[in-house]
Amino acid sequence: MTVPATNGASSNGNGHVDDHASAAGFSTKAIHVGSEPNAATGAVIPPISLSSTFAQDGIGNHKGYEYSRSGNPNRDSFERALAALEGGSRGLAFSSGSAVTATVLNSMPSGSHIVSVNDVYGGTYRYFTKVATVSQGIQTTFVEMDGAEADVSERVNAAIRKETSLVWIETPTNPTLRVVDIPLIVKLVRNHPNASKDIKIVVDNTFMSPWFQNPLAHGADLVMHSVTKYLNGHSDVVMGAAVLNDEAWADRLAFLQNSIGAIPSPFDCWLALRGLKTLALRMKAHGESALAIAQFLEAHPSVETVIYPGLPSHPGHQVARRQITKRAAAAGPTGENGAFAYGGMISFRIKSDPADDGPADKLLSNLNVFTLAESLGGVESLIELPSKMTHGSVALEDRIKIGIGHNLIRVSVGIEETADLIKDLERGIKAAGL
Structure with a gap:
């Protein structure tokens, strides 16, 4: 069986997924999206495209790819496959999970405020408290987001300010495996009287993978992964990824992905796509x-x-x-x-x-x-x-x-x-x- 090619099958689609792919079952998508048979050879596994640059028939007349930092066939394939599994329209791959965190925060205005679950991955905590606060003037309030609904509501509502631009959830948390009620946090954020209409909700889904949990289906704006972990699954790749449905924010993140340049290698993307299949x-x-x-x-x-x-x-x-x-x-x-x-x-x-x-x-x-x-x-x-x-x-x-x-x-x-x-x-x- 072949899942119909998505927008990025023959050109740089920036991780787009179409409705044809989303209709298939989980493992069908994992095996076929991004792995359409090669048009030139019929190969059922995508070739590794190691080229750093791509020929143009004329100025601006190319086949979807110009320079591998800006877009690469292997990265595009992985981005589309993961987006399909998470139920999102756009996927973006990075050189590590920490690079995802850095890029997401770089998309926030300077002087922003973040509300984060308190039991957060150590690398995320380090970036929030020792990098973003210095380079962007971003302040973070760490909140206990598990427990009785009334208590969680009180703590989260008290933490949100007018300048809050991002709410960061990790569930289960690392390493104490606290479970955060995603729909509850979404409801609290959306209904908060001081919350900006542009406030974003991010869920780190690394521990669960899209097999066990789909945060976008619960109202999150963006789901992120350390691809290094379950998605790749073989301890031989360091990568990160983000999936979302917000086209404007996805465009901004794609711009930063290219501008900052924290992108994965074609071989790592090829390996991670292989990992998704199982x-x-x-x-x-x-x-x-x-x-x-x-x-x-x-x-x-x-x-x-x-x-x-x-x-x-x-x-x-x-x-x-x-x-x-x-x-x-x-x-x-x-x-x-x-x-x-x-x-x-x-x-x-x-x-x-x-x-x-x-x-x-x-x-x-x-x-x-x-x-x-x-x-x-x-x-x-x-x-x-x-x-x-x-x-x-x-x-x-x-x-x-x-x-x-x-x-x-x-x-x-x-x-x-x-x-x-x-x-x-x-x-x-x-x-x-x-």
Whole structure:
């Protein structure tokens, strides 16, 4: 089967997706959008276009591409495919997730104000507090966006100002996996008496991928990803991406994409497009194994708390159930007492002093299947200590507020045999002497 070519199939379409592609199922889009058979050779996999420049038949008379920073066939293919999966009309690819963050903030006026979820990725926190505030005079208010609706409403409403131009959501958050009710935040922002009509709502969907969650369908203006993680899925690419339906804002971001130049290489785009083709299968496997491991950890006497939104014990369990896509919910698996697969990320606290990193260090140093490493979303299982690794850039007082002590461990569950992963965690916990 061939999904009809979109606007960018034979020219630089800046990541446009048309209605023909949006009508297909998830995996059909993942496999066919952006991978239309090559017109010249019939190849079913797009060739890698490494050329930095493109010939013109006359001045301004080209085949859609002029210079690879401005547009490249491989980047265009990936952008269209991801936009189709997220239900957006425009996709834009960048050299990293952090480059997406920087470009989005560069599209905001100087002196703007941002309202951000407080438990945000460390790199995002760093950019908000140490880069944007210096280069653009942007100020950020960090708000706890999970919990009882009345409490969330009070906190968010109090944080929004007339100069607020952006609301930044990450759900589930990193690394404490708090679940933010996207439709609630959208409603609060849209109905706030002081909110500008131009205020934008961004959702970082890296942890969930479009298989489990589609923020645009819940009213967000832009969804972003660290493509490095689940979208590519093989720990061999560093990339970022944004998807949106706002044509004017998309044009502005595309202008900045070209002007700033933080664009991915053609080969990285080719690899990421390859990764998308198996996204549904991988996310099902990640979720199935993560649920089983979360249930194992929850029953372990040396584990204080397991943080996995698919477990009924998670305070955001019901919000997670409402926000998960119907396809992911139908694909399962489900466990006892209403537990369900909700991505491949787990965080858990061992029964040790949050100020003492010794027990966690012993645990993490005695694993054979899990790899001690930052990042997430690959086919291999990774494990790390956020307090000293991914969130080391977050101020100590802020880490304490959001519960990132030395006893909090973050796990990215890969697609190895679940039984092997559980045995490995048993080995590590025993070695820690807990």
